[in-house]
Amino acid sequence: MVVLREGMCPGLEEGLVRDLRAADIKTVEDLVSSDMEELAQKCSVSYKALFAIRRVLLAQHTAFPVSGADLYEELLSSTAILSTGNPSLDKLLDSGLYTGEITELSGGPGSGKSQVCFGVAVHISFHLKQSVIFIDTTGGFTASRLLQMLQTETRNTEEQMEALQRIHVFRLFDVYALLDCLYSLRGGGLQQASVGGGSVKAVIVDSVSAVISPLLGGKPNEGMSLMIQVAGVLKTMAKDFNVAALVTNYLTRSGGGEVQPGLGVSWSHIPRTRLLLERVDKAAVFSPSSLRSATLIKSSRQRCHIRAEFDLKWWSRSEDTSSSRKRKLEETDS
Amino acid sequence: MTESGAQLFARLEARRCLKDIEPRLFPEDGGPNHGEVVELYGPEGTGKTELLYHLLCRCVLPVASGGLEVDVVFVDTDYSLDMLRLVSILDNRLSAARSAGSPSAAADEAVLRSCLSRLLVVHCSSSSQLLLTLHFLETTLTSRPGLALLLIDSINAFYWLDRSEGGASFARQEEKLSKCAELLGRLLRDYKITVFATCHAIRRSYSGSSSASSSSSTSSFASTSTTESDKPFLCRPWQRLVTHRLLCSKQEAPKNMAATAGGSKEQKTRQVFTVSTASSSSSSKTKTFRSSSYYVTDGGVEFIGPNTKVS
Numbered sequence: 001m002v003v004l005r006e007g008m009c010p011g012l013e014e015g016l017v018r019d020l021r022a023a024d025i026k027t028v029e030d031l032v033s034s035d036m037e038e039l040a041q042k043c044s045v046s047y048k049a050l051f052a053i054r055r056v057l058l059a060q061h062t063a064f065p066v067s068g069a070d071l072y073e074e075l076l077s078s079t080a081i082l083s084t085g086n087p088s089l090d091k092l093l094d095s096g097l098y099t100g101e102i103t104e105l106s107g108g109p110g111s112g113k114s115q116v117c118f119g120v121a122v123h124i125s126f127h128l129k130q131s132v133i134f135i136d137t138t139g140g141f142t143a144s145r146l147l148q149m150l151q152t153e154t155r156n157t158e159e160q161m162e163a164l165q166r167i168h169v170f171r172l173f174d175v176y177a178l179l180d181c182l183y184s185l186r187g188g189g190l191q192q193a194s195v196g197g198g199s200v201k202a203v204i205v206d207s208v209s210a211v212i213s214p215l216l217g218g219k220p221n222e223g224m225s226l227m228i229q230v231a232g233v234l235k236t237m238a239k240d241f242n243v244a245a246l247v248t249n250y251l252t253r254s255g256g257g258e259v260q261p262g263l264g265v266s267w268s269h270i271p272r273t274r275l276l277l278e279r280v281d282k283a284a285v286f287s288p289s290s291l292r293s294a295t296l297i298k299s300s301r302q303r304c305h306i307r308a309e310f311d312l313k314w315w316s317r318s319e320d321t322s323s324s325r326k327r328k329l330e331e332t333d334s
Numbered sequence: 335m336t337e338s339g340a341q342l343f344a345r346l347e348a349r350r351c352l353k354d355i356e357p358r359l360f361p362e363d364g365g366p367n368h369g370e371v372v373e374l375y376g377p378e379g380t381g382k383t384e385l386l387y388h389l390l391c392r393c394v395l396p397v398a399s400g401g402l403e404v405d406v407v408f409v410d411t412d413y414s415l416d417m418l419r420l421v422s423i424l425d426n427r428l429s430a431a432r433s434a435g436s437p438s439a440a441a442d443e444a445v446l447r448s449c450l451s452r453l454l455v456v457h458c459s460s461s462s463q464l465l466l467t468l469h470f471l472e473t474t475l476t477s478r479p480g481l482a483l484l485l486i487d488s489i490n491a492f493y494w495l496d497r498s499e500g501g502a503s504f505a506r507q508e509e510k511l512s513k514c515a516e517l518l519g520r521l522l523r524d525y526k527i528t529v530f531a532t533c534h535a536i537r538r539s540y541s542g543s544s545s546a547s548s549s550s551s552t553s554s555f556a557s558t559s560t561t562e563s564d565k566p567f568l569c570r571p572w573q574r575l576v577t578h579r580l581l582c583s584k585q586e587a588p589k590n591m592a593a594t595a596g597g598s599k600e601q602k603t604r605q606v607f608t609v610s611t612a613s614s615s616s617s618s619k620t621k622t623f624r625s626s627s628y629y630v631t632d633g634g635v636e637f638i639g640p641n642t643k644v645s
Binding site: 001002027028029032033058059061062063064065066067068069071072075079221222224225226227228229232235236238239265266268269272298300301303304305 | 377378379383384394407408412413414416417418419420421447449450451452453454455456457458459462463465466467469470471474488491492494495497498499507510513517534535536537604605
């Protein structure tokens with residue numbers, strides 16, 4: 001909704017705005033939808049002038065059609081696929097996170113959502129030398145964990161610090177702060193964050209459900225609307241700035257008892273790709289295992305319901321396992 | 335409003351009728367006529383956008399490759415258009431058509447470009463922008479007589495935003511979409527285009543769980559074609575426009591399949607998508623039905639058999 005103001009376009013003067021308002025034409029939509037001839041008579045303005053105003057306003061506020069051929073050309077030059085750093089996840093995601101899209105990780109507590117987010121952030125900042133925006137809504141972000149991951153990548157502290165500097169962290173705990181942050185990022189914040197080093201290639205929100213789910217209980221319209229706004233700004237940001245958006249979501253159980261990602265049906269359309277993370281429980285083993293499984297449950301590129309197992313330790317090959325891990329790494333390299 | 339001779343000609347000259355856009359989707363002889371609206375309705379992941387790609391490809395492909403060679407506008411309100419996917423479908427169709435003929439791969443690239451240039455894409459991020467864009471598209475319609483199809487994915491993208499913005503008054507909540515629908519109605523009358531729009535379900539379907547609890551019902555969805563969750567929920571003016579309604583669903587992949595799959599690459603059963611169409615054509619007042627099923631492959635939608643009944 002765009003309210004008519006004087007000076008919005010040539011010819012739209014104070015007097016005319018007043019006359020239009022008297023004729024119950026308050027917004028651009030009203031003006032564009034109304035009958036020009038009738039309106040010209042009512043406001044005693046020439047039909048031609050009014051028609052010109054309509055045309056300019058329309059051109060100012062419409063979304064312009066783009067030829068499919070141009071769009072494809074642009075896409076080919078701008079789309080990047082960001083590796084997650086984990087070969088099994090990359091395989092599921094058809095080689096990684098695509099820029100311009102929203103990818104969702106859903107899983108219960110302890111299924112490794114945040115760990116995957118950390119791993120992805122570290123991989124993008126250290127190996128791909130690009131910046132990452134990390135929005136933490138649960139307070140689960142720990143810089144020491146990132147450092148730990150980086151320490152296994154390099155012993156050079158300078159390199160570690162450089163990589164950490166490319167990860168911009170925001171801590172927010174409600175949806176309004178999240179929206180504020182996303183809007184300001186879209187309105188120029190992304191370029192600012194790009195100044196030190198590579199451009200921003202990924203925006204990670206861990207978790208998106210933590211701020212949205214409290215809203216869905218009370219007034220449904222308001223909560224839903226805020227949820228769609230978050231989705232909208234993420235989607236436009238991903239498209240316009242060519243960044244990959246990675247969000248996490250919790251799990252719920254439906255009436256039938258099967259597990260499904262949270263936030264309901266209206267959210268379910270939002271992510272383009274969706275992974276379900278689960279613990280791999282081996283009945284005999286009681287010690288906490290870092291083995292997780294990922295199932296592709298939504299994708300427009302790959303067949304769904306492909307499952308792969310991966311180890312959270314992959315990103316931080318900690319001291320006791322480092323030798324065996326390293327061997328594995330060398331194997332994959334050769 | 336003044337109208338130039340060229341505009342009048344573009345308006346009145348018969349646009350390509352899309353009755354035969356996809357005979358397997360519609361009842362016999364019941365394809366969407368000039369100026370009719372088709373709604374594709376279903377929950378997430380039931381192949382609505384995939385079906386749109388299928389129709390889109392059919393329209394933009396050259397006649398030689400089994401297409402209709404008409405221009406298409408894609409109004410993307412969900413930011414869901416995956417160009418790479420669309421191109422891979424087009425590629426597949428083109429090479430399938432080529433194997434029958436002869437030409438080279440280099441020529442294919444040029445054909446692909448020309449297909450894509452028949453497509454116009456608009457991204458909208460609010461319902462008022464959608465309304466203004468539809469107004470703006472009128473000029474596009476007058477300048478391109480080859481334009482015959484308008485795709486909207488999805489029509490209810492701003493439903494919750496409008497509901498919240500409208501405050502307590504129900505009329506105000508629906509005002510913007512009603513205006514869009516009215517305008518669309520006029521464009522349909524004046525320019526004789528065909529519209530396909532997707533609509534997401536906004537309520538979780540409980541039919542699955544209820545059929546599980548009541549042991550009497552055997553087939554899960556065939557009997558419950560119009561459950562509570564499938565009821566149209568958008569404003570009246572839009573409902574009045576819709577003449578064909580396609581309900582999309584998918585058969586649940588067997589649970590054990592996903593579990594046994596593991597990392598191995600064994601052959602799995604393919605996911606089957608089903609779409610049931612209810613058409614109320616303008617000529618006869620009766621409703622006709624049809625249901626068909628398809629797989630989604632790398633080459634896009636692939637219909638299963640000529641039979642209309644799904645077991």
